[in-house]
Amino acid sequence: MSVQSRLGEGRPLAPDKIGVVAGRSDSGRTLLTYDCEKHHAEGPRARALVFSDPKSKAMLPLIDKVAPSEANILIVGETGTGKELVARFIHDRSARARAPFVAVNCGAFSETLIEGELFGHERGAFTGAQTARAGWFEAANGGTLFLDEIGELPPALQVKLLRVLQEREVVRLGSRTPIPLDIRIVSATNVDLQQAVDAGTFRSDLFYRLQVVALPLLPLRERRADILPLAQHFLGVYGERLRAGRLELTPAAEEALFGYAWPGNIRELENAIHRATLICQDGRIDVDDLVLGARLVQSAPADDPTAALEDQVRALVPPLIEGHHPDLLDRLVATAVTEAFRRSGSNQIKTAEALGVTRNVVRTYLKNLSLI
Numbered sequence: 001m002s003v004q005s006r007l008g009e010g011r012p013l014a015p016d017k018i019g020v021v022a023g024r025s026d027s028g029r030t031l032l033t034y035d036c037e038k039h040h041a042e043g044p045r046a047r048a049l050v051f052s053d054p055k056s057k058a059m060l061p062l063i064d065k066v067a068p069s070e071a072n073i074l075i076v077g078e079t080g081t082g083k084e085l086v087a088r089f090i091h092d093r094s095a096r097a098r099a100p101f102v103a104v105n106c107g108a109f110s111e112t113l114i115e116g117e118l119f120g121h122e123r124g125a126f127t128g129a130q131t132a133r134a135g136w137f138e139a140a141n142g143g144t145l146f147l148d149e150i151g152e153l154p155p156a157l158q159v160k161l162l163r164v165l166q167e168r169e170v171v172r173l174g175s176r177t178p179i180p181l182d183i184r185i186v187s188a189t190n191v192d193l194q195q196a197v198d199a200g201t202f203r204s205d206l207f208y209r210l211q212v213v214a215l216p217l218l219p220l221r222e223r224r225a226d227i228l229p230l231a232q233h234f235l236g237v238y239g240e241r242l243r244a245g246r247l248e249l250t251p252a253a254e255e256a257l258f259g260y261a262w263p264g265n266i267r268e269l270e271n272a273i274h275r276a277t278l279i280c281q282d283g284r285i286d287v288d289d290l291v292l293g294a295r296l297v298q299s300a301p302a303d304d305p306t307a308a309l310e311d312q313v314r315a316l317v318p319p320l321i322e323g324h325h326p327d328l329l330d331r332l333v334a335t336a337v338t339e340a341f342r343r344s345g346s347n348q349i350k351t352a353e354a355l356g357v358t359r360n361v362v363r364t365y366l367k368n369l370s371l372i
Contacts, residue, residue: 030060031233032085046266048233049082053225054333055218058361066213067093072165074150074210075188077217080265083188084148086215090186091144099143104136107152115157116173119164125174137170142182150187150210151196155203162206185210220262220269225329230266231257234273235285247283256287261295337365348372 030051051057066073067090075083084103091101109117116125120135137145153161164170165185169178187210196202220227231249239247249257262268276289320328336355344350352362366372
């Protein structure tokens, strides 16, 4: 896979710096990957992220716009949706790409330890502080600091973090000397911070300072066109490691992958594929090899008026597939978008409502189809 990003017309990535590799396949999908073994790190929970589904593709123009800026970014999404991968990718496409990228999990430290970890301490600042130590803010100076699980930050630390962001300087525990900072903050959360603000557990002023730009990452169950491309990617990764020759998914296995709800998102999908490569027979992965639970994506209720229409459309798809039409999916989506746009009187909001997507998704398609 090429290590040069084709997202927009920006400069190539520098993947060797922090380990994120971005590529574009012949089908036009964008893939971000992180090799934990190569970089001797545990790495992100999700080690690959595909932008293949229209809903995930719609994020790419926004990411491409905000990455070169200095704006603080808040990435919101469930655990395992690829938040750290996106943060690393943003760093790679910024002017800070050659400076450090430092990732800190705010939920991984006790309340008594996290202040010293973030801001550093001087010798003797507390019991056991035998030497002075720089904190994560200093370690990331000149680059990007990724604060994961920012919603877990204790209230007292929220006040101090806000001050650091306002003053652009940090003071170590046990010191009165401020240290200037040149740093960009990218944070992430799997909780609703606005709800936390309303409940009084998260400071509103800190929330607005962190969320200059919000990037919502959808769970896999809401962008199902990304599931099989990710599965194929992991199949290639683990097949190569095991030197197992050609590995393939049976049609039944693909159907099971597509229909499963993936509560653990990308990491759960990777584990399922890894396990299947170890226990499958003759390189063919079937449903039983995936060992999936019974949790399926909720289907439409029996009285849903759209269910019958979906069945009619589903009946038309097999002959189209068998006809080997080029760019079939793109042409089907383009037809749906064009017809909805025409029926709505060229109104983007009404088009988005008719298709059940956001206006940003509709705008992306309309621009690609030269309709706006």
